Amino acid sequence: MNWEQLLSLKRFGDTNKRIRKEQDETRLGFEVDYDRVIFSSEFRSLQDKTQVIPLSQTDFVHTRLTHSLEVSVVGRSLGRLVGKKLLEKHPHLYSVHGYQANDFGAIVAAAALAHDIGNPPFGHSGEKAIGEFFKTGNGKQFKDQLTEKEYQDLCDFEGNANGFKILTESRAGRDGGLRLSYATLGAFIKYPKESLPKKPTKHIADKKYGFFQSEKEAFVDVANELGLLKRGEKDISFSRHPLTFLVEAADDICYTIIDFEDGINLGLIQEEFALEYLSKIIRNTIRPENYYALSTKEDRVGYLRALAIGSLISEAVDVFMANEEAILNGEFDCALLDKSKYEAQINDIIKISVENIYQSTEVVDKEIAGYGVINTLLNTYTSAINNGFNNTTSNYDKLILKGLPKTIKTDTPSLYQRLMSVCYHVSLLSDSKAILDYKKIKGMEI
DSSP states (O other): OOHHHHTOOOOTTOOSOOOGGGSOTTSOHHHHHHHHHHTSHHHHGGGGSBSSSTTOOOSSSOBHHHHHHHHHHHHHHHHHHHHHHHHHHOTHHHHTTOOOHHHHHHHHHHHHHTTTTTOOTTTHHHHHHHHHHHHTSGGGGGGGGSOHHHHHHHHTOOHHHHHHHHHHOOBTTBTTTTOOOHHHHHHHOSSOBOSOSSSOSSSGGGSSOOOOGGGHHHHHHHHHHHTOOBOOSSSOBBOOOTTHHHHHHHHHHHHHHHHHHHHHHTTSSOTHHHHHHHTTTSTTTOOHHHHHHOOSHHHHHHHHHHHHHHHHHHHHHHHHHHTHHHHHTTOOOSOGGGGSTTHHHHHHHHHHHIIIIITSHHHHHHHHHHHHHHHHHHHHHHHHHHHHHTTOOOHHHHHHHHTSOTTSOOSOSOHHHHHHHHHHHHHHSOHHHHHHHHHHHTTOOO
16 A cells, blocks of 8 residues: 555545545645534434433433544644654655645544544444344344345444445535545444454454445455455455544544543543553553542542543554554554553553453443334334335324435335445434434333
8 A cells, every 4th residue: 555545635426536635725625524423413412312321310420422522632643743753754645745744644533533533322232232122022034135244234233334335425415425635434343344354453443344235345346446455355354544543543543542531520430540551551651649639539530531531642653653564464463452561550550440441230221222222123124124125005104204314215125225324314213303203102201
């Protein structure tokens, strides 16, 4: 792979090539990507979607929206720092093509901002709930009417693939979705493969999948424009865009450190663990006198968190640059922080977070409730839409269909498109809206 292609400014529908040197520096194309994401309705719904604690009523617990904003800030720093070093290593990117360090920061920031845009209500349990409906619930009846890969899309419903759908799917008046630059779309795609085969290798790019069958052509178009390396002939699989590693690192840094901080502020983890677990990461930057001068737990933990994020940003940049050639050749097969000298400390933090936060009674109880909500919505909507297509609607079905948005494909002959359209609709609901719709269906909101 080469950086000139990877930094493509092309957007869906372009007929002429966009040249970096011809860009308006006050309104750079990569910065437009960030704006388009942040003003989208799909991004706004993240303000009421779970990050750590589902349906939390506390002030300081992160939502998907605040998490995404923080990841974008970290991503921007990672991109700029890497961009500066890349331009020193490959000066023609600036002298010939006009690329600047901030371009890399803008691409990573926009992709990082959008990284969770496809997540359904109730966090990762929402993804699993959609999948379970088709694997073991009433959705299992559709298996024989779908191709193997179509059915797998539904059984392993993937927020990353759903995000690519949101960013690229055309609809009336909005051809090409948000029409982001292909560089940003490439950096967004963590798993550049289709849903089957599952985990064909231990390579990080094969861990999950990155697009539904409905967006297959759009994905291949982006991959070819960027010059991503093919990793499969029979099935669609490519190497990652190099900047994807920075988007992933920004997410890893934020959820590792900030979820840990949330757990302490919630009282799920004792405060002394903050100093114990973070001290090895920040030993070169911490000033004990500053730490002990802070009077509140939130301020003390916040101080440690800020230093830890700074240390991990520097570490991720060093690992990226040390492995740039392998990354460009598609040979780097793990996350950047997996090669970090702080890997043991990171794993310790994740372990205590899993035990005390992600598996806490409050989280588990609300995830159970989320399963029931999503199962009811999918069961009700898929029945109504398929009955509508088959002209077998009941009066109840007709009422349900009236309440659904026109964006749902109720009349397409493709069963896969109808089912995917329902999943897409449910995935866009906020946690509260999903509960409200559930209550209406159950007759609890009158």
